[in-house]
Amino acid sequence: MTSGHVDFDGQIVAFAEDLRTEGVSVGTSELLDAFSALELVDWGALGDFRETLAATIAKSPEDRRLFALVFDRFFFRATELEALRLEVAEPQTRFGDGELDLDELRRQIARALRDSTDGDLRDLARLAIAAFGKGHGSGVLGVDVQRIRRALGLRSERQPELPEDDPRREGIPREQLRRFEQALRRELERAQIERNQALPPKRALTDLDRSLPGGPVQDLAAVHRVVAQLRRRLASGGHELRGHSRHAHVDVRATMRASLQTGGVPITLKYRPRRPRRPELFVLCDVSTSVTSASTFFLSILHALHDVFRKQRSFVFIERISEVTDVFQRERDFRAAAAAISRDAGVADISGYTDYGRVWSEFLAEIEDELHPRATVIVLGDARTNGRPPREDLFAAITAKAGRTFWLNPEPKLYWNYGDSVISAYAQYCEAFECWRTDQLEDFVRALTRPRVS
């Protein structure tokens, strides 16, 4: 980036390199595709150029998001670098004193923002900066952006105190506002580069940039999506690792067909393809007070699991264990199910503290005969025993009977084994995962398909 002029192909390769550092895997063949595709489109238009690159390089919705971010960053920097090298500066928009009616300008910008779907935000931003951002920047771009936005009186909420004809009265569409802020930030950055005559160091994308826009963790739809994926993985993934089954059914039709090669003598037997087995799930979910914040998340996982698995038995526990399979089968609505569980699951005991030892013994007593090597046991809990004996021997008995056992712990790994957390005692018998966000749930799903070491 420092050697001045770089040819265009080189820029694209550098862009791909930039993408790779942000975690988008770009293959060489994909780059070649991009080049041959670019020969076909008129890439004088920014939109087409960008779409062509995206279609050949970024191949999932997440990659698309990263692509958009990196694209903006990369080409912004590349242009600025060229501008610096050629010593081109943007003409400054200046206003003489007194000739500017700030209030009128505010209204004009708001009107333009409200009405135009694809208005020239850049010009608006420059105008706004010239009028309201004069010189005294705080040095932090985000602060300046918000200061200018406030000075303009732009809000997404309705502002009923404003006069009837004011375009800001009904609020500016949120999306418009976001784009305007982006344009502001960009123009401020440009001005800063011009002042300093140097590019600031490249900032890597933060987790916040990467994460999808949207609400907090308890996004039911997201949980459902991840669990649906979990089902597919459990049902169809990893056959090749399980070895051959002991018996198989002969496919008569296929055998006959194969026998044609040997003159009608069935020498090679063909077997029916093995259908993916139906997984059986046993899910234990902690609903005690120590996991209150996580239990909504847990219950939504439980709920989502019930949507996709037919052979599933669910239990909630605090001090004792209680089966809630029928609650979920009866109630399709999550809120109703959650209410029903807190009302009549019968786990609201005297103390409200989890007793894992007792939970294991009750679970074993109730379910021991039904556990088999094809069953999967998932425990959702924080492994805080409140000083009671953890009884990991009972837990070991469960894991020995079940095929696989997973533990999802809602606490960050940092807190594991501190205080009364005994997760390490259990973790030696199962695979324990930190899980309090949907992306961690995805990690868990991914881990499920990893080949087993044993």
Place this chain on the structure above:
Amino acid sequence: MANEPTSAQEMADGLRAVGYLADGPTALVSFLATKLGKPVLVEGPAGVGKTELAKALAKYLGRELVRLQCYEGLDEAKALYEWNYRKQLLRIQAESDGAGWDSVQDDIFGEQFLLERPLLTAIAASEPVVLLIDEIDKTDQEFEAMLLELLSDFQITIPELGRIEARTHPVVLLTSNNSRELTEALKRRCLYLWLDYPDFEHELEIVRVHCPELPETITRKLVEVVQMVRELDLKKPPSIAESIDWARALLLLGADDIDQAVFRETMSVIVKHRTDLDTVAERVGVRLEPAQAV
């Protein structure tokens, strides 16, 4: 009519002429696909017109559409080719005793004993076709791996016959609802197109094209409501296909406005889950004007 678009704009106009309103990226990627001869992986939520795109492309390019619907457990015999073993058996039985083993063996693995399945059909067609591999995410990874040879080299290897190379270059579209992560190998061979729910203006235009008889005010309101419903957290948000269905239903009913009563009666056209119905009735229904007293 065989059309050969020479620019993305031409492609967009052509698709519009056959009743498919493509946005910028869609037209661009379709154009690139015809020019580069690369398969296109189309992803997006259900019902945004992924399959329709393939149909429209076939219509516009004047090619035949060969469709392979994927499902769990789909195997080569259903997707590529199969030996017609009944016919082979008959051939063997009809053979008089005199014929030698060699001639029989040569005979029964000839092309007339081959049952062509969609993929082979697409490859062997004398006229170029549009091949649609629908819902690729429903199949197993093994099947995906099998597709790789077809997608990168446009050839299929049949052990008894050897390699069959494509006589013509098909335009290949793969669709996926993103219910499973596809393998990198497959993605690398494809162009990628993400189709999302359209924005207000675009959807308005789509509904207008498919249901021109519906009064403009109702169309506008309908699209507004659908977009509003989509913002709720639903199990199955309404798709474009469903807004078109709804428009048709309203037309049939002769509704002249979407008020609460009409909405309540016809809501089930766009919302298909019981829990969703409750949410939508609660959140969107009340915002409409109450039914007029008759």
